[in-house]
Amino acid sequence: MPTQDIQQFRAILPEATSGDDPLLRLQAESEPDDAIRIQTTTHADPIIITGITVMCPKCGARQDWMVICDVPGRVFLRCRCAHQWYEPELTRADFEAMAGEGGQNYPSLEAVALDDGYDGTLAGAYLPDDRVGLS
Numbered sequence: 199m200p201t202q203d204i205q206q207f208r209a210i211l212p213e214a215t216s217g218d219d220p221l222l223r224l225q226a227e228s229e230p231d232d233a234i235r236i237q238t239t240t241h242a243d244p245i246i247i248t249g250i251t252v253m254c255p256k257c258g259a260r261q262d263w264m265v266i267c268d269v270p271g272r273v274f275l276r277c278r279c280a281h282q283w284y285e286p287e288l289t290r291a292d293f294e295a296m297a298g299e300g301g302q303n304y305p306s307l308e309a310v311a312l313d314d315g316y317d318g319t320l321a322g323a324y325l326p327d328d329r330v331g332l333s
């Protein structure tokens with residue numbers, strides 16, 4: 199019965215290709231583990247990139263940074279006014295050089311910002327809303 203054979207084949211096909219489902223891929227890429235693996239350190243001295251001292255565009259700070267490195271290896275800088283931005287010129291190697299022995303692992307950016315005194319208005323933009331009432 200050739201007709202029945204074809205129908206069975208079609209019924210199986212969607213399962214066989216489910217590995218390409220964009221939704222399933224998205225779920226795999228957004229594992230909660232990755233979201234909280236953040237390393238930070240503090241850097242009291244100025245940070246100089248290609249001969250130019252990094253300056254906060256909001257408050258003009260040139261030192262006393264919080265340096266954040268996320269899982270893909272992106273480095274973010276954050277000043278005492280809690281302005282934070284992605285600094286593409288810095289790499290994980292730069293972060294590790296700055297972290298040295300002072301590097302610490304925290305479960306979340308919120309934890310380290312509170313602990314090190316970099317808590318500010320921008321912190322809420324990165325974190326769940328459950329702490330809004332406390333700040």
Ligand SMILES: [Zn+2]
Pocket residue numbers: 254255256257258259277278279280281
């Ligand atoms: Zn600032």
